[in-house]
Amino acid sequence: MFEALQSRLGEIVRKIAGRGVLSPQDVEAVLREVRMALLEADVNFRVARDFVEGVRAAAVGQEVWKHLTPGQQVVKIVHQELIRLLGGAARELRVAAAPPTIILLVGLHGVGKTTTAGKLAGYLRRRGRSPLLVATDLKRPAAIRQLEIVGDQVGVPVFARHGETDPIGVARAAVEAAVADGHDVVIVDSAGRLHVDDDLMAELTGMHSALAPHEILLVLDAMAGQDAVRMAEQFGARIPLDGVVLTKLDGDARGGAALSVVATIGRPILFVGVGERPDALERFHPDRMASRILGMGDMLTLIERAEGAVSAEAAAELERKLRRHQFTFADFLEQLRQVRKMGPLEQLIEMVPGYARIREAGASVDEGQLSRVEAMIQSMTPQERDTPSVIDGSRRRRIARGSGVTVQDVNRLLKQFEQVRRLVRHADERGRGAGGTRSRTAPIPKEADRWQ
């Protein structure tokens, strides 16, 4: 539903590409698109305004307009600035010199505090810690029960006092119990509260002075809008926030509010919630978040993985073969294996820009299909792999039997392979006809420092 910033800028750049000199109006048009893209991703309007100012200054200072692809230069600057705003490198959880480490989770209603408490407890337990969960949401019906079930799922005990009405008292008692039982981390789940609710905010202040937590984490919904900044400011005015946990990032929300909160309170995102399973909690990666806000997918990670799996020489060799129309099943098999070295297909495809739209159209990936293709090629003789035209009816039956698929599957593979070869030939001819084959949508290079 959102135009990716890249394609939006691309449009403008195409319009003005013919001109040798870019006017100040052209510059403004590009910046307007940047602002719109940020706002549509729920970046707070004030943050967006300051941000665009920053990009304008950087763009002018570096004279990006003289560059061959000014649009892409701007995207690069925006991307780098976003990463910087998102706090650069991820930070580890603090650990108290004298255990237990006390972690307090706070936030609005329904942002995912209880779920996060459970995931965090499981995360720490898997890393050899001995956490204790504490239920201090004594207001919402069945909130204690929810934490007890969640704790059970991750194998972490829950400290709860049913019928109790004083959350601070419960938290205090829990810390004592943790010390007595040798727990080294105490995770306190608090009730959801509005930042304008004086009584509940005062309670939070009381909780802070009673517990002196080592980490106070603000839990933030990735789908939050413009008000998130005000909310975070008001929480921060009552208790010192140390970091942010961003939840529900497994949907298609771009999470611009998270960037705004981080930029405003100056505290990093430590974790992101990425699913309903108890272990769906991940460390935060500013670069990936920046790409997401820009609607760029996660090309950087994808490129990184590709570089890890494919050597430059192999890539050059492949290109040479494709151009000379010497691409064979042996090469195809090699390609397939390299792709699979990069990780599960489902994960890879999610990094592709515009994937959300593909998924909306109902497309899905079938990892098993790749295995079947691999098996079919492995059942071919070297001659068949080099010269697929020799594969007749009886050879097809043999390949099918050898790889445990049907003859129809083999037919389909042969047909698709021929189509790919034809496509490559076709694209190559067209590319030459147009006077060049260089892609206009070159990926963003990794060197960051050039624009800072």
Place this chain on the structure above:
Amino acid sequence: MSSGSPGWFARLRTSLGRTREAISSRLDALLLAPPDDAFFAGLEEVLIASDVGAGLSAEIVERLRRDPGARTAEAVRAALGTILRDLLGAPGSLSLDPAPAVVLVLGVNGSGKTTTIGKLAFRMRQEGRRVMMAAADTFRAAAIEQLELWGERAGAPVIRHQAGADPAAVVFDAAQAAQAREADVLIVDTAGRLHTKVNLMEELKKMDRVLARALPGSPIERLLVLDAGTGQNGLAQARRFHEAVGLTGVVLAKLDGTAKGGIAVAVTRDLGVPIAFVGIGEGLDDLVPFDPAAFVAALLTA
């Protein structure tokens, strides 16, 4: 339903006033000057800050700029109010005849479904209806218990299975029970689901089909609960839920904070689905019929 509580906006203001010192309205300050470029830019920011969305905000301001009748600040204010009320349309009302009527409540995780249902059940009990509830959120920990506690408060029995049970089966049993016990309304609590999860959206469609089949002739209201703090993703949510089951109304929950709920304007404009209720607090009676005029007034107050 009529907008039976003329005082809800006043109540909203008082509940907010607890802590919020009277912030001078950004819009009021703006309106002191005659409308120029800076004025319109400021107006656009007020709308964007309310989560109306950058695109729609720009569109609204463009209409105001071109409006020959809006040449003074006061005229712009009036025209803006008209545009927004126009986009919001009439408030939604639930059709509950013939009994047993079904109200299927859906939304993403944490939007406020279960709390809304508790308040809705209480409201309908106050109107003298016999209300039953179906605990079809069998996934989230303690969701069933949470609904049962609301059921006790509101005076509505809850049909439930074990945690992890097939929600469609719960819904089927609840439909049978609603018929057998001659309930007027069956309110169905569903698990929170992100609109991008294909399997969970299919599960929702199945519940919807089961209800239609089990209670032929009964009206089915399909209410989307939208957190007032939601940003532009709210539009994607509404679209996908609408595609899945055909929404009949929206409940804007958690409007008692400082979030303005401007995403509701974009949603009603885009889908034509009316807003039926707003949630303005944690009390049993804190669910009130949507009042567009009061909503617009609150939207334009900083």
